[in-house]
Amino acid sequence: MSKLTNLFKRKKPKKAEKNKHLPFDSAKHNEPISVNLTKNINKLLDITGNAPDLIIRGLEPSYMDGVSMSVVYISGLANNDTIDNAIMDSILDKLELSTTESILLKKDVISFIKRKVIKTSNVEEVDYFCDLLSKLFAGDTIIFIEGAHQALTVSTLGWEHRGVEEPQSQTVIRGPKEGFTEDLNTNTTLIRRKIKSPNLWMENMKIGKVTETKVVIMYLKGVVNEKVLEEVKQRLKRIEADSILESGYIEEFIQDSTFSPFPTIANSERPDSIAGGILEGQVAILIDGTPFVLMAPVTFFKFFQASEDYYHRYDIVTFIRIMRFSSFFVSMLLPSLYIAITTFHQEMLPTTMLVSLMAQREGIPFPAFVEALIMEITFEVLREAGVRMPRAIGPAISIVGALVLGQAAVQAGLVSAAMVIIVSFTAISNFVAPHFNMAIAARLLRFAFMLLAATLGLFGIMSGLLIVLIHLVGLRSFGVPYLMPLAPFIPSNQKDVFVRVPWWAMKNRPVLIGNPDDKTRSTTMKSTVQNNESHEEYESQKE
Structure with a gap:
């Protein structure tokens, strides 16, 4: 019996083999970039296991007096046209340097390449390999220069992604036919098209030690409840995982009641639905690689409301x-x-x-x-x-x-x-x-x-x-x-629960969700009064 019990006991790993097969952690590679170009390239090849999609192109521009450099990028993640036109052609073009430019080239070659050569707008300097690797696997192009203790990263993101199409899970008869895609930049743009306000704030973070998935928190400053916003940030920061591949990962990490069959976080692939929630004071969580955007906080009755409800009578x-x-x-x-x-x-x-x-x-x-x-x-x-x-x-x-x-x-x-x-x-x-x-x-x-x-x-x-x-x-x-506005009972919020009153009658935002100091939403009461006045004026002219 004791032998059988020992057979099913969880064996502890040996000390010598404990960290033998751990995944790559970019935080450990925080060494500064070397001035030796060959050493930098060899280190990069060693870290990536000499990956076949890692493209390395050596260059020796004639105007740089024999200074060597290497352009490095991941094939498929970076845009080849941007690399050829904005980086390769710019570096290899013959330049006639002035005296000032020659002095700058000899004094600080990094600044010269950044200011005088590269034609793209987003160029950054990096000092450590950990930052360089994050940029490389995000689709940027790296430029190593012989004798420079820094490297340049150029934004060349350009992988293939799905275009904006009609949502498959939340179709409507009347309303916008566009849905989120797997590209994070496209999704944030779709929301900005709905809410053209400088108060629409975004905060970026990366979650996942291996995947380093980009996550964006989007909210309307002044309308969002600051306590709820801070709670969302804290829960996201507490996530410790190797990978985040879909919004469902984050939903399970930050939801309130894990063992409840009822969801406490909403998700949607419709930009108009997410924009409507942001305007009411909710916080949107966008995850790179998935068309489903999370929305918090939510109540039980929110799951019975569709975006189409506000487009019909x-x-x-x-x-x-x-x-x-x-x-x-x-x-x-x-x-x-x-x-x-x-x-x-x-x-x-x-x-x-x-x-x-x-x-x-x-x-x-x-x-x-x-x-x-x-x-x-x-x-x-x-x-x-x-x-x-x-x-x-x-x-x-x-x-x-x-x-x-x-x-x-x-x-x-x-x-x-x-x-x-x-x-x-x-x-x-x-x-x-x-x-x-x-x-x-x-x-x-x-x-x-x-x-x-x-x-x-x-x-x-x-x-x-x-x-x-x-x-x-x-x-x-x-x-x-969760049962707000029935428990606690809030009379002013009963206009959009079981019934939906006309838009001009919904003057207030939901209590307890948004900022308690900004409860009034902009309604159409003023324009309705003006329309009534113009109608009376028209009737008087007819008489």
Whole structure:
């Protein structure tokens, strides 16, 4: 027994092999750049393992009296046209130097190349290898010069990236059709096109010891809550990870409640949705390499609001929003209610309906809970298979599979026709939620409520709802209550929760999210009054 226990114990690494295969850490290579060109090149080749995509071009301009230099860049990350035109041609062009320029060349060759030769605007001097490596793997071009204790970095970023296209996960009928891409500069530009204000501030940082992923915090100065902003910064700074490849990494690191099925951070690939959140005082977190931008803080009701809600009339938006809340509870509770009523509370059904349901269930070998569980798992498998299949056949296979399996299961006597209807309507209702992560919460809780209904009936469902409500009341998103503005109840914020009043009636920003000293948003009340006055003037002229 002791031998078996020792077999599964976690073995500690030996001291000699503890750091043998650690990933590269650029912070360790903080040596200053050498004046020896060959030594710098050899060190760079040693660090990168003589990478085949590391391009090194040696140059000896005629006007520099035999001074050698090397141009280094990563093929694929840097723009070849920029390197050829702004660096290579500029350096190799024959220059007729004046007396002043000759003195500058002999005195400080770095300043001469930076001021007189390179034609691009973004040229920096670096002193240490750690800074140089960060620039190199970000797409910059490095210029080493013999005899200089510094190197020049030239911004030549130019890898291939996807253009601005319509978002795939959050489509709208009316509204902008542009979505974020994987390029960070493009994403920040899309937001700046929406908010043309000098108060739109950005702060850069890098997260990930190996990937060094660029992350940008974007907010509206004066509107954002400074305490929330500081909390966002602190949580991002506390992240210690080797890699950040997608916004989901950061979302799991900085979210409030890790084991809650309800999301406490929103994500979107629509620039108009992110711009609207920034204008209300939220903080946007943009990550290089992903089209999904994070938004914090958020409340429960924010996940039922779509950007399209503010492009249509308020009356139809109110109807759709109430339908979204109803669909959320249907997708979470409908199978459990069917199980509870047919198993424990048959007296709640009309006699005719009860007789019809019992006739359908005659010959079904499984109880209602097992019947619902089989159908739910089958649909989840079909949905996941439809996502993974090629787009040309994915939707067709999932639809045909659902129809064929449902019909075959009913004819085989494994499930009842009513159960197929219940599961189908539940699945359709789950797609009504505009945010996918909130729909996932309903999918997970559905199975828990089915188990409670099978064991305790309606009493179990009500107990589960009470537990969920207590959990929601206790949740926070960066210090903001999750059920705000219902708990705590804020009357001024009820104009954009279950209903959406006209734009001219929404004078205030959400309380507790933005800056408490700047609650009033610019509304169209003034222009509406002017339009009324002009209409009265027009009517008087007609008379």
